[in-house]
Amino acid sequence: MLDSFELTKIVGAVLAALLLIFAPKTIIDLTRHGHHGPVAGGYKLPEPSAAPAAADGAPAAPAAFDPAQVVAALATAKPENASGTFKKCLACHTADKAAASKAGPNLWDVVGRTHGTRADFTGYSDAMKKKGGDWNYADLAAFLHSPKVWLPGTKMIFAGVSDPADLADLIAYLRTLSDNPKPLP
Ligand code: HEC
Structure with a gap:
């Protein structure tokens, strides 16, 4: 018969294993999602017609409606x-x-x-x-x-x-x- 202390240890071990399995995946997902383009969702706001190239040399946004x-x-x-x-x-x-x-x-x-x-x-x-x-x-x-x-x-x-x-x-x-x-x- 398991006493409650042993049970706690087992539950703890299972949770720790789950954390080891899922935490890296979650971190990877979070990092990936952080790198979407400027228009991840919702609707697009008008952009200035002559969108200047970003300061870091990234390509300018696609031509907006003019x-x-x-x-x-x-x-x-x-x-x-x-x-x-x-x-x-x-x-x-x-x-x-x-x-x-x-x-x-x-x-x-x-x-x-x-x-x-x-x-x-x-x-x-x-x-x-x-x-x-x-x-x-x-x-x-x-x-x-x-x-x-x-x-x-x-x-x-x-x-x-x-x-x-x-x-x-x-x-x-x-x-x-x-x-x-x-x-x-
Ligand atoms: C679902 C109904 C609906 C449809 C479909 C619709 N309109 Fe309208 N339109 C309105 C309403 C209501 C207003 C008043 C808007 C306001 O006061 O904000 C309006 C206002 C306007 C105005 C401003 C007129 C003024 O007197 O200032 C123009 C121009 C216009 N619509 C053109 C169009 C054209 C062209 C289309 C088709 C491509 C269109 N609308 C489709 C309902 C509609």
């Missing part, structure tokens, strides 16, 4: 190619001049409009109302690429259009939603 690229692509963008992308917007927006706003503001004449000021739309977020400034092409590119990154607190629950060419076609199309389309950049 709204200026989309704006430059507008010159050759094809509004007629935007219908597939714009279908996603139609779940919440209308593009008809005379139509009332839906779950999102009517997008007629949105280029050049002051952020968050469509008169018949009452659902703007505080973030949008406080944003100030007009919807120029660069703002549209940044917002539509990643709504919640460009405008934290936005009520537009939409992941964004990631492909810069699709984005340029889409914005070229939005521009046509007007009696007097704004000049291209």
Whole structure:
């Protein structure tokens, strides 16, 4: 019959053995996990467009999204190619001049409009109302690429259009939603 002192010794020995087996592995895992790249999880925050190489000579981060690229692509963008992308917007927006706003503001004449000021739309977020400034092409590119990154607190629950060419076609199309389309950049 084992007395409790012997039992304690046996349990202790088993725990020590387990520690010997698992501790090195845990330490290796911890070290490995510490060496992931800058984007280990969560969503990516915008990086400065000209990401400088790290001081220690490590290669610069991969090119981040740059709204200026989309704006430059507008010159050759094809509004007629935007219908597939714009279908996603139609779940919440209308593009008809005379139509009332839906779950999102009517997008007629949105280029050049002051952020968050469509008169018949009452659902703007505080973030949008406080944003100030007009919807120029660069703002549209940044917002539509990643709504919640460009405008934290936005009520537009939409992941964004990631492909810069699709984005340029889409914005070229939005521009046509007007009696007097704004000049291209
Ligand atoms: C799930 C619904 C939803 C979808 C899908 C959606 N939007 Fe929106 N959109 C909104 C809402 C809600 C707002 C108001 C956001 C706020 O005030 O923060 C908004 C705001 C906007 C604005 C600002 C307009 C203004 O009057 O200031 C633009 C531009 C816009 N959306 C374009 C688009 C485009 C283009 C797409 C498709 C690629 C799209 N949205 C997809 C709901 C949506």
